[in-house]
Amino acid sequence: MNDSGMDAVLRAIFSSIFDQVAIYCIVENDEGEPVDFVLENVNDAYITTNGLTRDAIIGRLYSEIWANEMERGFWNLMIKVARAGCGRSVSRHEPRSNYFEGTCTSIPGIYYQMFAFMPYPGKLVVILKDKSEWYRLTFSLKEKERLLLKYREDLRSLTARLTLAEERTRRSIATVLHDRIGYSMVTMVRALRRLYEMCKDSDLRREVDEVAAEMEKLVKEVRSFTFEISPTLLYDVGLEAALESLGEDFFSKQGIRYEFQSSGKEGKLPEDTKILLFQMVRELFVNIAKHAKASSVVVRIRRGAKKYQVVVEDDGIGFHTPVEKDFRNFSGMGLFSIRERLKSVGGQFSIVSAPDEGTIVSIVAPISVEHAVLTSPKEDDTRMESIIKSRLDHVIDIHGGRRAF
Structure with missing residues (x-):
């Protein structure tokens, strides 16, 4: 390609791209390996965004202009593209290109998407798109997530604490009913039976x-x-005895077999x-009864x-299960909240x-807490928090100057 053709290519690039x-x-x-870059030309967006003048930067080395830049990803990409296009094992007329995204470390708050390519041998074109606002919104969304x-x-x-608090309240009430009120009522029954034995009047005996x-x-x-409200069997004997007794008592009243x-081995x-x-x-x-x-x-x-698995099976009318909102139709605490617990x-x-x-219905619970494979997102939260914090440190309000490469 002659000089006029090269100039035409560069003019086309400058006129069609509004980014830097x-x-x-x-x-x-001496070995033909790229080691640096001399800035030959920039468009108006580059000058305006960075508050620079062409006279101050044209003809200078990249390593001089951005000597304080700590982020090496952009520099590494430029070297990589230049090496791919200038290497001895590759045709010097075959263009090479690549992308890189990263945060500007010399000026906080700037995040760039950079595209570097070789329009022809010996020249490297870098296009920079300011993605700071996108970056800010993206990680703001992740923070909200x-x-x-x-x-x-x-x-x-909270649901867990409320569930246990409810059970403690139930057990407290059950203890009062059983140990105090129940005992007093049994004592009264015995007293009435003794009184019945002592009565001689038939009418009075009948009333007693x-x-x-x-x-x-x-x-x-x-x-x-x-x-x-709180079966003593659950605490005195165990879950299985409590469930067996609960089912027999509950369904016998409903006429349900x-x-x-x-x-399995008890744990x-x-x-x-x-x-x-x-x-x-x-x-x-x-809910089966209802x-x-x-x-x-x-x-x-x-x-x-x-x-530990509990399977409850009934031969009732059934229902469609694809929609999770079905859980919300259950009474009491509801299966939805217990499911979360x-x-x-x-x-x-x-x-x-x-x-x-x-x-x-299948319910599976770990025998012991240390064996549980928790579905809680705490670990993901911690990992996400560290990533977001490290990146949001750079994404601050952008009131200062812009910076290009």
């Missing part, structure tokens, strides 16, 4: 007998209510996990070396159901 453009002449050492993940984890933790019968009925109701099965569940599983299965029982129209329910417990201990929750084909 700089044209360098490649400086080679990080905060959203943190708020979600905080909500999960009726009162005693009502009191015994009330004692049974209090015991039943005590078990419903109930079956309980368990297999010790964390207290909060045990409480959570009981509450969740109880919530399932309530919505499933089932005739039978089967609960299967499977114990593994590290995980289950995630915080490394558990898994899944539903398989279809209309007229029943429903199978």
Whole structure:
């Protein structure tokens, strides 16, 4: 290509690009390797953005103009492109190009996307696009995502604390009902029975007998209510005994056949996990009774070396499961919130159901906390936070001058 052709190429580049453009002449050492670049020309955007004059920079070496630049990625890219186009093993007439993005370290707050290419041998063209605002918005969005993940984890933790606080309240009420009120009522029943034996008047004996019968009925109701709000079996015997008793008592009143099965070697569940599983299965029982129209329910417990699974299966009407909002239709605390709580201990929750084909719910929890594969995003949050912080340190308000390469 002759000189006029080269000049035409450069004029075309200058006239068609509105971003900063700089044209360098490649400086080679005795072995023909590129070692530096002499700035030959720049467009108006380059001069205006950097507040420079052509007389001050034209003809000077890149290494002199930007001697204080700590970010070497841009320099390395220019060397790489120049070496690819000037190497002895490559045709000197074959152009080479490449991209690089990075933060300007000499002037904070600037982030560039740089495109370097060789229009013909010996010349290197660098085009710089200021991506600072895009960079700022991108990492601002990532920061918001990080905060959203943190708020979600905080909500999960709050749900966990509320669940345990609710259970402590239930247990406290159940203890008062059983140890104080229940004991007093049993004592009253015995006193009424003694009074019945002592009475000689038939009418009075009948009235005392009726009162005693009502009191015994009330004692049974209090015991039943005590078990419903916080079963003593859960703490005294264990989760499986509590679930078996809960199902038998609950479904016998509904006329629903109930079956309980368990297999595997027993392992010790964390207290909060045990409480959570009981509450969740109880919530399932309530919803089966309300919505499933089932005739039978089967609960299967499977114990593994590290995980504990509860499967609840009914032969009811079923429902469509693709939409996660279905969880929000459950009563009480709701499976949605308990599901979130289950995630915080490394558990898994899944539903398989279809209309007229029943429903199978699987709940999996770790046997011990140290074996849990947590789904919490804390580690990702920490990693993301360090990345964002290191990069946002450079993305500050851009009120000063711009800088090009």
